[in-house]
Amino acid sequence: MRGAHGLQGRRDRAKWKSFITHLECSETGAHYPADRLATLSETGKPLLVRYDLAAARTRLTREVLATRPAGLWRWRELLPVRHPEDIISLGEMATPLLPLARTSAGVPALVKDEGRLPTGSVKARGFTTAVSVAKAFNVRHLAMSTNGNAGSALAAYASRAGIRATIFCPEDTPDVTVSEIAAQGATVYRVNGVIDDCGGIVANGVTSAGWFDLSTLKEPYRIEGEKTMGFELAEQLGWNLPDVIFYPTGGGTGLIGMWKAFAELEAIGLIDARRPRMVAVQAAGCAPVVRAFEQGAAHAKRWEGACTVAAGIRVPHALGDSLILRTIRESRGFAVAVPDDAIITAQEEVGQKEGVLLCPEGAATFAAWRVALTDGRVKPHELVVLFNCATGLKYPLLPAGIRIDHTAPINYTRFASGR
Numbered sequence: 001m002r003g004a005h006g007l008q009g010r011r012d013r014a015k016w017k018s019f020i021t022h023l024e025c026s027e028t029g030a031h032y033p034a035d036r037l038a039t040l041s042e043t044g045k046p047l048l049v050r051y052d053l054a055a056a057r058t059r060l061t062r063e064v065l066a067t068r069p070a071g072l073w074r075w076r077e078l079l080p081v082r083h084p085e086d087i088i089s090l091g092e093m094a095t096p097l098l099p100l101a102r103t104s105a106g107v108p109a110l111v112k113d114e115g116r117l118p119t120g121s122v123k124a125r126g127f128t129t130a131v132s133v134a135k136a137f138n139v140r141h142l143a144m145s146t147n148g149n150a151g152s153a154l155a156a157y158a159s160r161a162g163i164r165a166t167i168f169c170p171e172d173t174p175d176v177t178v179s180e181i182a183a184q185g186a187t188v189y190r191v192n193g194v195i196d197d198c199g200g201i202v203a204n205g206v207t208s209a210g211w212f213d214l215s216t217l218k219e220p221y222r223i224e225g226e227k228t229m230g231f232e233l234a235e236q237l238g239w240n241l242p243d244v245i246f247y248p249t250g251g252g253t254g255l256i257g258m259w260k261a262f263a264e265l266e267a268i269g270l271i272d273a274r275r276p277r278m279v280a281v282q283a284a285g286c287a288p289v290v291r292a293f294e295q296g297a298a299h300a301k302r303w304e305g306a307c308t309v310a311a312g313i314r315v316p317h318a319l320g321d322s323l324i325l326r327t328i329r330e331s332r333g334f335a336v337a338v339p340d341d342a343i344i345t346a347q348e349e350v351g352q353k354e355g356v357l358l359c360p361e362g363a364a365t366f367a368a369w370r371v372a373l374t375d376g377r378v379k380p381h382e383l384v385v386l387f388n389c390a391t392g393l394k395y396p397l398l399p400a401g402i403r404i405d406h407t408a409p410i411n412y413t414r415f416a417s418g419r
């Protein structure tokens with residue numbers, strides 16, 4: 001951007017301002033300073049970033065936004081990075097909202113395709129902000145436990161920033177994911193245990209090796225990037241929100257982040273008080289939030305023996321469990337679990353009929369939407385947004401391809417039937 005756009009760049013930087021004021025404990029509301037690198041609150045709960053929304057209101061208008069490049073850094077006033085030179089970006093763009101035409105039977109549904117982002121998943125949003133903050137505070141070594149997509153995003157953004165990254169995965173993490181993490185410059189370990197065992201190694205490394213832990217909700221900066229899904233959605237729908245959002249819920253940053261984004265947008269006068277119902281979608285083989293929601297519980301107990309093809313939502317115990325449940329209830333939404341066979345069927349149907357290769361987590365939202373239409377929790381006229389949080393290309397696909405012998409005569413009538 002410097003050089004040809006030097007003057008514009010300088011002017012742009014002069015106008016740059018984050019309206020971050022402080023951090024707040026999500027449980028007690030206690031305040032913490034914003035001028036040092038934060039982890040959890042004193043009570044061990046996630047911290048949330050707060051901004052001077054009255055000031056942001058005068059600055060972040062629809063007209064100003066319209067002049068800025070697409071992508072999440074256009075929301076700089078409501079992001080936690082004070083200096084533009086600290087931004088670590090890989091070209092995040094606004095992800096498309098794709099109408100479902102052939103599988104929706106005339107019922108309005110849009111897929112927000114997060115698979116278009118750098119590293120092929122929604123995690124890019126969280127790591128462009130979190131790694132930028134880490135750089136601003138001179139962090140030298142980042143670490144994390146992950147099932148996959150977060151690891152690849154951390155690896156990419158850390159390498160881009162020149163910061164070391166060390167990542168721990170359960171040993172059954174797909175090879176392609178582990179290779180992807182390594183290819184983007186991180187050191188990756190396969191741990192003979194589950195995700196909590198990986199988390200334990202990272203937590204000890206914070207004190208023993210001086211790492212900064214970027215695991216889900218252990219710090220307040222990833223959620224700030226994730227919340228931009230909510231900003232972007234409102235803007236794409238002409239400053240309206242849909243009736244219902246189906247989000248594949250693992251650690252919960254997407255759901256909690258969007259709910260926070262809607263409150264911030266209303267406070268700065270960009271949307272009114274109407275809100276979508278937030279639906280947390282989980283896999284039947286790992287559904288702690290659905291179970292807690294149905295029991296009316298404030299916390300979600302750990303799910304034993306978690307097992308699903310949808311690795312991004314295979315989270316047996318989320319640190320933000322009570323925030324997830326609070327969001328669902330405040331929005332008058334609900335939580336729904338779908339079995340793996342329904343996930344796979346949905347993935348095939350949407351791929352074959354719409355040309356959109358959903359990830360299993362995204363396919364779960366499609367399956368859940370169908371269930372909710374059938375049981376009446378969602379009405380056919382309601383505008384629904386389904387989040388596809390990664391490209392389907394990141395997951396193992398079924399073998400395919402019909403063999404053909406080019407040396408033998410070919411009977412072209414066979415192609416009419418697709419055999």
Ligand SMILES: *Cc1c(COP(=O)(O)O)cnc(C)c1O
Pocket residue numbers: 121122123149150216248249250251252253254255312313359361362389390
């Ligand atoms: C991380 C992830 C999710 C879950 O998002 P949370 O914000 O952790 O709830 C869903 N789908 C995919 C593909 C993911 O990578």
